[in-house]
Amino acid sequence: MIIAYILIKARHGKLRICEVALKNHEEVEELHEVLGEWDIIAKVAVPDLASLKEFIQNKLQITEGIKETTTLLCNDTSEFE
Structure with missing residues (x-):
């Protein structure tokens, strides 16, 4: 399983449209509205890198209201007790 943030x-005035559209994608596990340079952080889970590429090219990049994205791949996850 590949996890990416x-x-x-x-785009100005399109935050809610982006959030609604992103919630409809099964690959999106979490959405966080944040303050600062970026507006949303989406946690995405896919089976492999090919699926991530497909999600970005065929779903994310055509989502209305998205101006720019940066994808961060998880290398390792630490569990807290």
């Missing part, structure tokens, strides 16, 4: 900048 995608940082998203929304």
Whole structure:
């Protein structure tokens, strides 16, 4: 399983449209509206890198209201007790 965090900048006035559209994708596990340079952080889970590429090219990049994205791949995850 590949986990990625995608940082998203929304076009002015399009934040809610982006959030609604992203919630409809099964690959998106979490959405966080954040303050600062980026507007949304999306946690995405896919089976492999080919699926991540397909998600980015065929779903994310055509989502209305998205201005810019940066994708961060998880290398390792630490569990807390």
